[in-house]
Amino acid sequence: MGENLTLVQAVRDGLRDEMAEDDDVLVMGEDVGKNGGVFRATEGLYDEFGDERVIDTPLAESGIVGTAIGMAAYGLKPVPEIQFSGFMYPGFDQIVSHMARLRTRSRGRFTCPMVLRAPFGGGIRAPEHHSESKEAFYVHEAGLKVAIPSTPHDAKGMLIAAIRDPDPVIFLEPKKIYRAFREEVPDGPYEVELGEAAVRREGSDVSVFTWGAMTRPTLEAAENMADDVDVEVIDLRTLSPLDEETIVESFEKTGRAAIVHEAPRTAGVGAEITATLQEEALLHQEAPIQRVTGFDVPFPLAALEDYYLPEPARIEDGIREAVEF
Numbered sequence: 001m002g003e004n005l006t007l008v009q010a011v012r013d014g015l016r017d018e019m020a021e022d023d024d025v026l027v028m029g030e031d032v033g034k035n036g037g038v039f040r041a042t043e044g045l046y047d048e049f050g051d052e053r054v055i056d057t058p059l060a061e062s063g064i065v066g067t068a069i070g071m072a073a074y075g076l077k078p079v080p081e082i083q084f085s086g087f088m089y090p091g092f093d094q095i096v097s098h099m100a101r102l103r104t105r106s107r108g109r110f111t112c113p114m115v116l117r118a119p120f121g122g123g124i125r126a127p128e129h130h131s132e133s134k135e136a137f138y139v140h141e142a143g144l145k146v147a148i149p150s151t152p153h154d155a156k157g158m159l160i161a162a163i164r165d166p167d168p169v170i171f172l173e174p175k176k177i178y179r180a181f182r183e184e185v186p187d188g189p190y191e192v193e194l195g196e197a198a199v200r201r202e203g204s205d206v207s208v209f210t211w212g213a214m215t216r217p218t219l220e221a222a223e224n225m226a227d228d229v230d231v232e233v234i235d236l237r238t239l240s241p242l243d244e245e246t247i248v249e250s251f252e253k254t255g256r257a258a259i260v261h262e263a264p265r266t267a268g269v270g271a272e273i274t275a276t277l278q279e280e281a282l283l284h285q286e287a288p289i290q291r292v293t294g295f296d297v298p299f300p301l302a303a304l305e306d307y308y309l310p311e312p313a314r315i316e317d318g319i320r321e322a323v324e325f
Contacts, residue, residue, distance in 0.1 A: 002186040008178040010152035010185050011041045011117075014159040015079065017189040019049055022077065025163055028055040029064055029081030038083045039119055039178055065091035065116065069098050072114040077163055085120035085172060086129035092137075099168045100143030115162045115169045120148075121213050121262055122309055123176030125302040132299050133263035138170045139240045139272070145169040146240040147194055150215040152183040154237060157192030165194065174213035181216075197243035199250070203232035206322050207250040209273055210260040211236045214310060218260050221315035229323055239269055247273060248280045255286035256322040262309050265293040287325035292318035 005013060019025045027042055027049075033056035036043030046054040057064050061082055068078040082088050088095070095116070102112040122131035138146045147162055147169055149155035155173065162169035200215060201222050208231055210218045215235045222231035232250055236243060251257050257277060259270035270291045277289060292310045300308050 002184045004182040005152045005156075005185045006179045006182055007149065007152045007155045007173070008039055008041050010156040010183075011159060011173060012043060012045070013185060014156035014189075015042065016045060016048065017156075018160050018163050019045065019053060021189055022163075024075065025077045025079065026053040026055065026071070027079050027081065028057055028068060030057055030059055030083055032056060032081050037081060039175065041117075041173075042081065061087055061089075061091040062094055065094040065099065068114050068116070069094060069102070069112060072112045072168075073102060073110050077113050079115045079117060079163060082116065082118040084126070084130045085118040085134060086132045088116075088118060088134075095138070095144070095170075096141050100141045103167060104143060111166045112168045113166050115159070115165075115171050117159075117171045117173065119175035119178070120172040121174045121176055122299055122305055123213060125305060127301070128298070131305070133261070133294065135172060135239055136263060136268050139269055143168070144240060145194055145238065146172070147238045148172045148174065148212040149237065150174065150177070150212055150235050152185050154192050154198070156185050157190050158194060158237065160189050161191040161194050164191065169194070172212070176213040177216065192237075194238045195241045195243060197237055197246040198235045199232065199246070200235045201231065201233040203230040203254070205230040205254060206256040206258065206319055207232045207234060207254045208258045208260060208315075208319060209234045209236060209247060209270075211239065212262075214260045214262055217310065217312045218315055221312040221319065224312060225316055225319065229319065231319060242272070242276070244276055244280065247276065251277050251281050252284045255284050256325075258290040258292060258315075258318045258322050260292045260310050260315055260318070262294045264296045265291055266296050268293060287322050290318040290322045
């Protein structure tokens with residue numbers, strides 16, 4: 001049994017179930033308590049679990065991350081929220097200097113079991129610093145897992161898996177699809193294993209790798225082309241660790257690939273996937289690998305947002321470049 005939930009409701013469901021399951025789990029961040037969070041991802045948790053487990057903090061991202069690291073080292077399982085991923089930069093020193101390194105620095109004596117949540121990506125006409133996709137920053141940092149769900153079912157299961165992970169997880173929630181659709185989500189806690197990609201659509205002509213909010217327009221593009229191109233769509237779900245086995249297996253089947261992400265093109269995760277395919281499956285390659293991405297500019301304000309984000313027509317063009325080479 002389950003409920004039809006939006007992605008943000010599934011996040012809240014996952015937090016509530018895991019807080020009920022484990023007294024060491026706590027939530028903290030700006031306005032997460034009485035106000036229920038800027039997107040209402042923590043609504044109701046303050047009334048249910050009280051101010052010692054749902055903690056409103058000052059507007060100080062470095063302090064939020066640093067305090068959570070101390071709590072995690074002490075043995076708690078904090079789940080801090082940063083209101084928008086573009087505001088994580090003040091906490092970046094804490095993330096890369098301490099959160100990612102605690103296990104290595106202490107030679108395994110301490111771990112850092114915390115999940116740093118943040119809404120990320122564009123698509124809601126937000127002002128500067130509210131729409132960025134900097135997942136590559138965190139993928140590059142050894143010691144961090146980076147997870148990005150694209151469905152309500154996965155959002156709840158991946159979040160619970162992240163909370164139960166003994167090491168730190170950056171959990172980026174695509175706010176463009178927070179309330180875009182509903183999906184049946186099981187009651188009670190369950191896990192969707194981190195590090196496993198999902199085949200959202202099977203195909204034989206070309207493999208398309210994507211994640212987060214870009215999964216839906218990629219599937220729409222695949223359906224639009226279904227009469228003459230059989231597109232396989234892989235939702236990576238976790239960018240670190242990357243599910244290289246599924247990526248390579250799909251590419252060996254089709255021999256052609258496109259990668260779709262909304263982050264800037266240069267040194268994005270798409271470049272890493274391209275390099276992986278070159279190293280692991282070069283002899284299966286039938287055409288240059290295409291990247292359909294955002295642009296190498298600061299994320300634009302509302303008037304140009306639709307042009308910046310990959311949409312189905314641009315994704316179709318990229319796929320055809322790979323197929324018709």
